[in-house]
Amino acid sequence: MTLRPFGDRAFLIELEQRIDPSIIDVARAIADAWEERGLGEATPAYASVVLAFDPARIRWADAAAAATALRSAPPPATAPARGRLIRIPTVYDGPDLAETALRSGLSIAELVDLHSGQDYRAFFVGFMPGLAYCGLLDPRIDAPRLAAPRPRVRAGAVAIANGQTTVYPADSPAGWRLIGRTELRMFDPGREPAALVRAGDRLRFVPR
Amino acid sequence: MRITAPGMRATIQDRGRTGHVREGIPPAGPADPVAFAAALELAGCAAADAAVEIVGLPFAFRCDDRRVVAATGRDVRVRTRGALPGWMSVLARPGEEVVVEGSPRTRFAYVAVSGGITLPPVLGSRATYLPAALGPLPRPLVAGDALPLGASGAGVAAAGRRIAPLRYGGTARAVIGPHQERFRGETVAEFFSATFTVLPESDRMGVRLAGGALTPADAELLTCGIVAGAVQVPRGGAPIVLLADHQTTGGYPIIATVVRADLGIVAQAAPGEYLRFERVTPDDC
Numbered sequence: 001m002t003l004r005p006f007g008d009r010a011f012l013i014e015l016e017q018r019i020d021p022s023i024i025d026v027a028r029a030i031a032d033a034w035e036e037r038g039l040g041e042a043t044p045a046y047a048s049v050v051l052a053f054d055p056a057r058i059r060w061a062d063a064a065a066a067a068t069a070l071r072s073a074p075p076p077a078t079a080p081a082r083g084r085l086i087r088i089p090t091v092y093d094g095p096d097l098a099e100t101a102l103r104s105g106l107s108i109a110e111l112v113d114l115h116s117g118q119d120y121r122a123f124f125v126g127f128m129p130g131l132a133y134c135g136l137l138d139p140r141i142d143a144p145r146l147a148a149p150r151p152r153v154r155a156g157a158v159a160i161a162n163g164q165t166t167v168y169p170a171d172s173p174a175g176w177r178l179i180g181r182t183e184l185r186m187f188d189p190g191r192e193p194a195a196l197v198r199a200g201d202r203l204r205f206v207p208r
Numbered sequence: 209m210r211i212t213a214p215g216m217r218a219t220i221q222d223r224g225r226t227g228h229v230r231e232g233i234p235p236a237g238p239a240d241p242v243a244f245a246a247a248l249e250l251a252g253c254a255a256a257d258a259a260v261e262i263v264g265l266p267f268a269f270r271c272d273d274r275r276v277v278a279a280t281g282r283d284v285r286v287r288t289r290g291a292l293p294g295w296m297s298v299l300a301r302p303g304e305e306v307v308v309e310g311s312p313r314t315r316f317a318y319v320a321v322s323g324g325i326t327l328p329p330v331l332g333s334r335a336t337y338l339p340a341a342l343g344p345l346p347r348p349l350v351a352g353d354a355l356p357l358g359a360s361g362a363g364v365a366a367a368g369r370r371i372a373p374l375r376y377g378g379t380a381r382a383v384i385g386p387h388q389e390r391f392r393g394e395t396v397a398e399f400f401s402a403t404f405t406v407l408p409e410s411d412r413m414g415v416r417l418a419g420g421a422l423t424p425a426d427a428e429l430l431t432c433g434i435v436a437g438a439v440q441v442p443r444g445g446a447p448i449v450l451l452a453d454h455q456t457t458g459g460y461p462i463i464a465t466v467v468r469a470d471l472g473i474v475a476q477a478a479p480g481e482y483l484r485f486e487r488v489t490p491d492d493c
Contacts, residue, residue, distance in 0.1 A: 005383055005386065052435060128339065128456070129231060129234075129337075129340040131232050187340060
């Protein structure tokens with residue numbers, strides 16, 4: 001594990017850099033411990049945790065000591081409770097579908113079958129409100145991120161990148177490959193809870 | 209507080225929404241936190257109060273009763289009975305129109321009114337996050353909007369106080385990394401010596417830069433949490449400095465992170481202007 005300053009009011013702890021539910025659980029345990037100690041807000045992801053603090057409240061040296069202690073002796077990790085199954089009706093007509101199939105050596109129909117043929121675990125919610133990072137894709141799908149993010153994609157865009165899949169919950173810039181779209185509202189501030197998917201849920205894409 | 213001229217895009221902001229990053233909800237809050245905090249202080253508000261951020265001046269309003277008001281930001285000035293500078297507390301009489309003006313370089317202006325805007329917080333904050341329609345008034349202000357204000361002990365004695373404006377333009381201080389090891393050493397050195405140009409596609413989410421000829425990292429990054437000020441380098445090599453509406457996580461390696469006190473220098477850089485980054489250590493700031 002490495003620990004580095006992230007600007008002047010946060011630290012970044014990095015774990016072994018691969019997508020593995022047991023690593024995600026460690027990241028979440030570190031984040032929970034930081035927040036439970038009242039040090040600030042923490043952002044866990046696949047294999048890293050951002051530990052933010054307010055320098056007006058906590059001195060740099062004290063925050064650094066607390067982060068170092070968590071890196072040296074991470075709290076025990078526990079798996080999240082098993083979530084719900086959420087079905088995502090999907091029209092597979094995204095602008096990157098054909099090129100992604102081609103570079104993967106698949107027909108479009110084969111890529112759609114692979115993407116919709118399994119359930120995915122929602123690892124965590126991030127990037128923007130209600131966007132769930134889900135995986136893992138079938139390894140036959142070769143989908144690196146785009147070299148330059150698109151300045152704008154529409155809410156409901158179904159996307160893939162680097163073994164992961166998601167649905168964009170709102171219009172936004174996007175660096176993932178767009179393969180389809182859904183009418184489901186992934187985030188609705190008037191709804192309780194606003195985010196359709198929570199960490200631990202399972203997603204199934206249903207072609208239509 | 210009654211809005212008579214809303215500018216191009218004015219939103220209610222406070223210092224930002226915390227406690228919801230794990231639902232993917234960004235902090236929002238001001239793009240230029242130093243100018244925002246100065247406006248609050250000059251108007252006699254508390255640090256947690258809400259005020260208005262404006263893109264595209266002029267902005268104008270009236271208050272029903274006597275209030276202390278302040279406008280800050282880059283090249284901002286105020287007109288009431290006469291012309292006044294920005295970054296100064298101004299006494300506004302009941303019903304008197306206060307006009308906030310800027311220059312072509314002004315990107316974000318802030319207007320605070322004593323008592324603060326007291327719309328009910330949403331998810332613990334009054335900050336507006338337009339992309340997800342979050343906040344107590346999740347849309348740009350329009351002429352005719354009437355915003356409730358808290359109680360104010362506005363007195364003549366409060367007027368005329370000044371805070372020195374942030375020194376905009378030029379150089380922003382940044383801490384190396386946290387992903388410096390994913391770049392070649394000469395790319396990191398280039399980042400701290402190059403002159404970048406601000407692109408027009410910049411907004412509250414981030415400032416896009418051209419120039420610098422940065423070699424992107426060889427490997428992609430596993431999606432990782434982000435803070436405001438993070439300088440992402442996508443595979444095309446053109447860096448993006450993330451601001452208040454930044455995504456909560458991202459997948460592009462971060463070569464450096466602008467310190468909070470200098471976020472406004474980045475946010476207020478106008479398209480076509482130059483920006484450089486000076487390396488500092490985090491405990492200098």
